[in-house]
Amino acid sequence: MAESSNYDACRPVHELLSLVGDKWTMQVVRQLGNGTMRFNQLRRAIDGISQKMLTTTLRNLERDGFVTRTIYPTIPPRVDYSLTDLGRDLLVPISALGEWVVENRYRIEEARTRFDRQQV
Numbered sequence: 001m002a003e004s005s006n007y008d009a010c011r012p013v014h015e016l017l018s019l020v021g022d023k024w025t026m027q028v029v030r031q032l033g034n035g036t037m038r039f040n041q042l043r044r045a046i047d048g049i050s051q052k053m054l055t056t057t058l059r060n061l062e063r064d065g066f067v068t069r070t071i072y073p074t075i076p077p078r079v080d081y082s083l084t085d086l087g088r089d090l091l092v093p094i095s096a097l098g099e100w101v102v103e104n105r106y107r108i109e110e111a112r113t114r115f116d117r118q119q120v
Helices: 002-020 023-032 039-045 051-063 085-119
Strands: 067-072 078-083
Touching: 002 023, 023 039, 023 051, 023 078, 023 085, 039 051, 039 078, 051 067, 078 085
Parallel strands: none
Antiparallel strands: 067 078
16 A cells, blocks of 8 residues: 555656656756747757657646746737746756756766776
């Protein structure tokens, strides 16, 4: 019974970490941390992201309350994306993790190289 309750308690954490830890989610949140952007601005700012992947990522972020989508009734319609308060809160650990990776990437690469040499 205890295993079931641990699983139930961890499942939401796992689901959210899977979303937040996603390559594209982190980049979208970081870009929107600079301010409101339109879809094509985001697409140009995030190297390698497809239109479909950006659409999916924005939808997921909007669904979870991290991003807000504002449609302006112009011709053609203008759509802006921005972080919500929750999204700005998320930017803090995402930025910290990004900084940690930059500071430690060479140490990680060295560890991988040592490990790979031992496997031969």
